[in-house]
Amino acid sequence: MTEFQEKSTITLRETLTPEVIRLTLKAPKIAAAAKPGQFVMARTGEGLDPLLRRPFSIHRVHSDGTLAILFKIIGKGTRLMAEMNPGTALSLIGPLGKGFNLDPQGPFCMIGGGMGIAPLYFLAQTFRQSEYRENNQPVLLGSQTQAELLLLAEEFSELGYSVLTATDDGTLGHQGFVTELLDEILRKIKQVYVCGPIPMMRTVALKCRDAGIACQVSLETHMACGLGACLGCTFPATGGGYKHVCKDGPVLSADEVIWTL
Amino acid sequence: MTEFQEKSTITLRETLTPEVIRLTLKAPKIAAAAKPGQFVMARTGEGLDPLLRRPFSIHRVHSDGTLAILFKIIGKGTRLMAEMNPGTALSLIGPLGKGFNLDPQGPFCMIGGGMGIAPLYFLAQTFRQSEYRENNQPVLLGSQTQAELLLLAEEFSELGYSVLTATDDGTLGHQGFVTELLDEILRKIKQVYVCGPIPMMRTVALKCRDAGIACQVSLETHMACGLGACLGCTFPATGGGYKHVCKDGPVLSADEVIWTL
Amino acid sequence: MDPINTNHSVDMRVTIGDLQLGNPVMTASGTFGYGREFASLVDLNRLGAIIVKGISQEPRPGNPPPRIIETACGMLNAIGLENVGVERFITDKLPYLQQFDTPVIVNVLGESIDDYANLAARLERVEGIAAVEVNISCPNVRKGGVAFGTDATMAAAVTSAVRQQTRLPVIVKLSPNVTDVCAIARAVEDAGADAVSLINTLLGMSIDIKTRKPRLANVVGGLSGPAIKPVALRMVWQTAKAVAIPVIGIGGIGTTEDALEFLMAGATAVQVGTANFYHPTSVMDIVDGLEQYVHEQGMASVRAVINSLQV
Amino acid sequence: MDPINTNHSVDMRVTIGDLQLGNPVMTASGTFGYGREFASLVDLNRLGAIIVKGISQEPRPGNPPPRIIETACGMLNAIGLENVGVERFITDKLPYLQQFDTPVIVNVLGESIDDYANLAARLERVEGIAAVEVNISCPNVRKGGVAFGTDATMAAAVTSAVRQQTRLPVIVKLSPNVTDVCAIARAVEDAGADAVSLINTLLGMSIDIKTRKPRLANVVGGLSGPAIKPVALRMVWQTAKAVAIPVIGIGGIGTTEDALEFLMAGATAVQVGTANFYHPTSVMDIVDGLEQYVHEQGMASVRAVINSLQV
Ligand SMILES: Cc1cc2nc3c(=O)[nH]c(=O)nc-3n(C[C@H](O)[C@H](O)[C@H](O)COP(=O)(O)OP(=O)(O)OC[C@H]3O[C@@H](n4cnc5c(N)ncnc54)[C@H](O)[C@@H]3O)c2cc1C
Numbered sequence A, B: 001m002t003e004f005q006e007k008s009t010i011t012l013r014e015t016l017t018p019e020v021i022r023l024t025l026k027a028p029k030i031a032a033a034a035k036p037g038q039f040v041m042a043r044t045g046e047g048l049d050p051l052l053r054r055p056f057s058i059h060r061v062h063s064d065g066t067l068a069i070l071f072k073i074i075g076k077g078t079r080l081m082a083e084m085n086p087g088t089a090l091s092l093i094g095p096l097g098k099g100f101n102l103d104p105q106g107p108f109c110m111i112g113g114g115m116g117i118a119p120l121y122f123l124a125q126t127f128r129q130s131e132y133r134e135n136n137q138p139v140l141l142g143s144q145t146q147a148e149l150l151l152l153a154e155e156f157s158e159l160g161y162s163v164l165t166a167t168d169d170g171t172l173g174h175q176g177f178v179t180e181l182l183d184e185i186l187r188k189i190k191q192v193y194v195c196g197p198i199p200m201m202r203t204v205a206l207k208c209r210d211a212g213i214a215c216q217v218s219l220e221t222h223m224a225c226g227l228g229a230c231l232g233c234t235f236p237a238t239g240g241g242y243k244h245v246c247k248d249g250p251v252l253s254a255d256e257v258i259w260t261l
Numbered sequence C, D: 001m002d003p004i005n006t007n008h009s010v011d012m013r014v015t016i017g018d019l020q021l022g023n024p025v026m027t028a029s030g031t032f033g034y035g036r037e038f039a040s041l042v043d044l045n046r047l048g049a050i051i052v053k054g055i056s057q058e059p060r061p062g063n064p065p066p067r068i069i070e071t072a073c074g075m076l077n078a079i080g081l082e083n084v085g086v087e088r089f090i091t092d093k094l095p096y097l098q099q100f101d102t103p104v105i106v107n108v109l110g111e112s113i114d115d116y117a118n119l120a121a122r123l124e125r126v127e128g129i130a131a132v133e134v135n136i137s138c139p140n141v142r143k144g145g146v147a148f149g150t151d152a153t154m155a156a157a158v159t160s161a162v163r164q165q166t167r168l169p170v171i172v173k174l175s176p177n178v179t180d181v182c183a184i185a186r187a188v189e190d191a192g193a194d195a196v197s198l199i200n201t202l203l204g205m206s207i208d209i210k211t212r213k214p215r216l217a218n219v220v221g222g223l224s225g226p227a228i229k230p231v232a233l234r235m236v237w238q239t240a241k242a243v244a245i246p247v248i249g250i251g252g253i254g255t256t257e258d259a260l261e262f263l264m265a266g267a268t269a270v271q272v273g274t275a276n277f278y279h280p281t282s283v284m285d286i287v288d289g290l291e292q293y294v295h296e297q298g299m300a301s302v303r304a305v306i307n308s309l310q311v
C-alpha cells in the first residue's frame, strides 16, 4: 500500500449547515489511489496547536484529481478548517487504511448516521461504476435534523439509490433512529455497510448478526499517525487483543470487534 | 493610567512591501486614550501557539475610533497577522506605557529606522495639532531599501515635515546610515526623538549627549504582559538596576539607560 | 466587567486552613505583579485571593535580560526573583491592595532558613495579610530555591521555621522538578504546612542557534503555560491523594475547563499564572465559568466538584 | 524525496560507542513503528539510525483505549508498551529493515533485571542489529519502568546486566521524571553504558470534564512533542556536561533548528519522535537542513556543531 503526502489546495468550500462543511481539495495522487472507506490525515494549519493531524473519510473522488471531505465542527481543528477558503493549502496524507469490501455478494444496504454518511457517498459512487450498479438499492441516512441531510440525500438519489431518511426531530423522514428503518430491509439484502456513532453501529451490527447478514462497519478512534506506528488507535477485538483502526480498519467486519465499549 | 482590552476589527490592510504591513483597526477606547509613543499588545490568533501577545507601537490614530499599527514580518506572530484581512477580529490591550515627552522646548528632530518609524508618525500627527505646528521640522527616515520608505516619507511630508531619507542600498536618499544625516541638523535643535534598532539609537544617543541635546528613545524588549507584571522587559538603567520598558518606557530619556548592550 | 451570571446564588467558597476564600480562583505569584498592574482590566474584588510577586528580605534587582522567551504553548522565564523587598512591599504595595475585600497572600522566598523565618516573622506583624505562600521551588536562583524544594528534609525545615514564626495560614509551594512530589508534600505537611500549592515552573532552556548562545541570560529558566498543564495536573492528582491538607493547583490554567480539571483531580483551589499575560481577563472568566458550571450541574457548592474524578 | 542539496559533500557522520552513523538523525522508539510503516513517505536509507518500537520478551497487548490524547503543543500516550515480542520481531519485522543500509537499534524493555538481560542476550545472537537502547524510563507500566529509571542504583543494575550479555553498543534511555538526571546518567555510565539518550516522556494526565474521568484509560501517560522541548534541552545540556559518553537528545524535535539546539547543547545525535506523526517527512527535512547548515557555516563536519554552545 502506498501513501502520499500532498500539499493539497482547497478548490471549493460548501457550507451545508453552519456546523457542517464540505471541502473539495486538489490532491491528484491521493485521489487517484483512493478506495471507498479509506481516509486522509489532514494538518489543520501551520502552527503547533493543534499539533496532530485530523482523520477524515474520503467522501467523494472526482476525475479531475480532487477529492472531498465532509465534516462537522467539533473542536479546534475542525473549527480552523471550517474557516479555510478556496486557495488555502492543506497538507494531506493518504489514502490510509483498509476500505470497504467492494463485493457485497448480492443486494446491499448503506446506513449512515451524521458524518458517518461521508465515506458512504464514495462507496455509492464506486458501486455505480461496478457490476453492482442496479438502481434503487436502499440507503438509510440519519441525523439530528433535516438541515445537514437535505443535500446529501438528494445526491445519493441522483446516483440512483433509494434514500430513506430519519431525523431525531422528525423534520425529515422517519422520526427516530435511522436503525429503525433497517428492519424491513434486512431480509432483502446480503450485506450492510454502516458508518456513524458507536451506539448506532452496535445496533446495526447486532441486528445483522441476528439476521445472519454480513456487516461492515467503519470505526472512529483517536489517531496520532494514521500509519500504524503510534499504536494509539485501538479497538477491542473479538478473541482478545486490539484492532488498530488505522491499519486493520477503519472498515472492519462487525464481528471482528467487541461492541460492549 | 487606564488600559483597555478591546476586541478590535481590522478595517484596512495595506501592503507596503511583501514584508511590511499596515493594519487599521477599530478600537475606539484605545484610540481615544492613546498618546504618541504608547503601544498595544496584540493577540495574533485564537490558538495557544503563538502564546504571548505581541507589542506594537501605535502608529496612527484617527478620529473615527480607529488606530493603525505598522509592522514587519519577523516570526510566526507577525506572519499570522500579515495574513489577516479586513473584518478579522484582533484582541488588543492598550494604550500601554509611557509615551514621548510632548514638550520639545524648541525645534526638534525625529529619527526613525525601519519599523521604528511607526510611533513617530503618531508623534508627528500630534505635533501638528499642538503649539509645535511649524512647517519644515526635520524628520530623518532610514531603511534598507526604498520600498518600505516611499509611502511613509510622503505621509510625513504631507503633514508639513521636511523629510530626509537614507537607505543602505542608496535606492532612496542618502546611501548609508540615517544617523549620518543628523550631524548638520544637531546644532539647530533642542530635542531628538528616535526609534529604531539599538545600534542606531545608541549612535543618536551618544551624538546628542556630546552635543548637549535632549534625546528621547523608544526601546524594544521581549514582553510577556506589557502591564508591568511579569518583570520580563528589562533594560539596564544608568546608576544600577533595570528599567521596565513596558512601564517606565517604552520611551525613555537616552541618559536613563546604559547603551553598552 | 460585571459577572455574566450575577443572578446565580451559587456557593463558591472554599477553605484553605483557617482562610476562607469567596471562590477558588487566585492569581499565581509573579504573574499578577502587586495586583495594581491589572486594576483597569480585572475587578480585583472578584478574585478568590491575590498572591503577589515573591518577596525577599532585601530588594533584589533580578537577572540581566533577556529574561523571558516564548516556547511552544509556553514560556521560559528567568526573572531572578526581582522584587522590592519586604519593607517597601509593606509600605508601597500593600496599602493599595487593602482597599479590596480580596485576601492578599504573600509569596516569600529566601536563600537560607533564617531568611524565610525572618520574612514570616515580619509579615506576622502586618495587618491585611491573609496567608503566606512559601516559595521553596523557584529554579532561578542558584542558592536557595532549588535545594529547598527538591529535598524533603530541607523543605520540611523551611516549613517548620516559617510555621514557628506565624499564625497565618502557611502554604508551601512545591517544585515539579523532583522524582517524587508526594514525598515532599508529606514532609511539609508533617512540618506544619496548612496547604501545598503546585506546580512551580519546570526547569527548561532555549538556545539561539544564530548566536549559539542561550536565549536567557541566566541560561536556564522556568517553563510555564499550557504546555505544562498535563504534568501539573498529574502532580496535583498524586499529591491530593498523598496528603490530608488542601492542595492548590497551578500550571497552565487559562480556562474554566482547565480549572475544573484541577478541582476534579483534588485541588481545593487553583492559581492562574501565565494566562494573566496573554489573556488578562481569564481570572474573571474562570470565576464566571465555575459559577455557571456549579449552577448548571445543580450542585450545592463548588466544593462538590473537588475530588470528583472517577478513576 | 531526494535530498535538496545532493551536491554538498558534507561530512555528517557521528559516532556512538563503536557505532558509526551516516548522520545524527534517528527516529525515536515507539514513534516510527518498525520502520516499514513510513516506507512510502520516508527514504529509510537517509536516516542516521532507525530505533524500533520497544520490544519485550513476550508479546504485549498494551493498554485499553483511549491511549492517546492531544494536549497544548503536545500529546499524552499510554500505549502500554504494546509490541510483538522479541521472537516475532526477529522473524517478522527485522528482515524488512535489513534491506536498508541504515543501522537498526532495538529499544528493549522489561519488568525485571532478568528480562533486560535475557533480551540483550537474545538480540546478541541476531545479525543486523546495530545497538540496543535500554528503556528504563517508560512511565506506562506499573512494575519496571518507573522504578528502574528513577533510581540510580537500579538504573545501574539494569545497565550492567545488559552490558554483560552483549557486545553491541548499549544506549540507556533516561527518564525526565527525576530530581537529578545527571546522577542517573553518571550511574549508568559507570555501569558500562556506551551512551545515554534522553528524554523519555514526562508523566502527565488529562481529565474529561464531561465524564469526570481521566481521558486515558491508564489515567496517567507520557507527555511528548514541542511542549516538552525546553525541559529536554535543559536535561541534555546538563547531562552532556556530567558524563563523558555520548548523549543523544530527544524531546520535541521537529525541525532543523530544534536539532541544532540539541547538538549545540552537547548532543552527539538526536531522535525525532512525535513529529513523525504530525509531519512524517521531518526526519528527512532535518537531515537536509543539518547538511545545509554545516555547508553554509563552512564547517568541516557536523561534529563541529556538537557542544558549540557559548555559555
Ligand atoms: C477514520 C476516521 C474517519 C473520520 N471521518 C470523519 C468525517 O468524514 N467527517 C467528520 O466530521 N469526522 C470524521 N472523523 C472524526 C474527526 O476526525 C474528528 O471529528 C476530528 O478529529 C475532531 O477534531 P477537532 O480538532 O475538531 O476536535 P478536538 O476535540 O479538539 O480534537 C482533539 C483530539 O481528539 C481527536 N478527536 C476528537 N473527536 C474525534 C473523533 N470523533 N474521532 C477521532 N478522533 C477524534 C482529534 O483528532 C484530536 O486529536 C473521522 C475519524 C476517523 C478516525
Ligand SMILES: Cc1cc2nc3c(=O)[nH]c(=O)nc-3n(C[C@H](O)[C@H](O)[C@H](O)COP(=O)(O)OP(=O)(O)OC[C@H]3O[C@@H](n4cnc5c(N)ncnc54)[C@H](O)[C@@H]3O)c2cc1C
Pocket: B039, B050, B052, B053, B054, B055, B056, B057, B058, B069, B070, B071, B072, B073, B074, B075, B076, B077, B078, B079, B115, B118, B119, B219, B220, B221, B222, B223, B250, C069, C070
Ligand atoms: C514597545 C514595542 C513596540 C514595538 N513596535 C513595533 C512596531 O510598531 N512595528 C514592528 O514591526 N515591530 C514592533 N515591535 C517589535 C515587535 O513586537 C516584534 O517584531 C514582534 O513581537 C515579533 O513577533 P513574531 O511572532 O513575528 O516574532 P518571533 O520571533 O516568532 O517572536 C517570538 C517572541 O519574541 C518576541 N520578539 C521578537 N522580536 C521582538 C522585538 N524586536 N521586540 C520585542 N519582542 C520581540 C515576540 O514578541 C515573541 O514573544 C515593537 C516592540 C516593542 C517592545
Ligand SMILES: Cc1cc2nc3c(=O)[nH]c(=O)nc-3n(C[C@H](O)[C@H](O)[C@H](O)COP(=O)(O)O)c2cc1C
Pocket: B230, B231, C028, C029, C030, C031, C053, C054, C055, C077, C079, C081, C107, C135, C138, C173, C199, C200, C201, C223, C224, C225, C226, C228, C250, C251, C252, C253, C271, C272, C273, C274, C275
Ligand atoms: C514571569 C513569572 C514570574 C514568576 N514569579 C514567581 C514568584 O515570584 N514566586 C513563585 O512562587 N512563583 C513564581 N512564578 C511561578 C508561577 O507562580 C506559577 O507557579 C507557574 O508559572 C506555573 O503556572 P502557569 O503555568 O499558570 O504560569 C512565576 C512565573 C512566571 C511566568
Ligand SMILES: Cc1cc2nc3c(=O)[nH]c(=O)nc-3n(C[C@H](O)[C@H](O)[C@H](O)COP(=O)(O)O)c2cc1C
Pocket: A230, A231, D028, D029, D030, D031, D053, D054, D055, D077, D079, D081, D107, D135, D138, D173, D199, D200, D201, D223, D224, D225, D226, D228, D250, D251, D252, D253, D271, D272, D273, D274, D275
Ligand atoms: C506513542 C509513543 C510511543 C512511545 N513508545 C516508546 C517505546 O516503546 N520505548 C521508548 O523508549 N520510548 C517510547 N516513546 C518515547 C519516545 O521515544 C520519546 O522519547 C518521547 O516521545 C519524547 O520525544 P518527542 O517529544 O520527540 O516525541 C514513545 C512515545 C510516543 C509518543
Ligand code: FES
Pocket: A222, A223, A224, A225, A226, A227, A228, A229, A230, A231, A232, A233, A244, A245, A246, A247
Ligand atoms: S493512528 Fe497511529 S497506529 Fe493507528
Ligand code: FES
Pocket: B222, B223, B224, B225, B226, B227, B228, B229, B230, B231, B232, B233, B244, B245, B246, B247
Ligand atoms: S512586559 Fe511584563 S513587566 Fe514589562
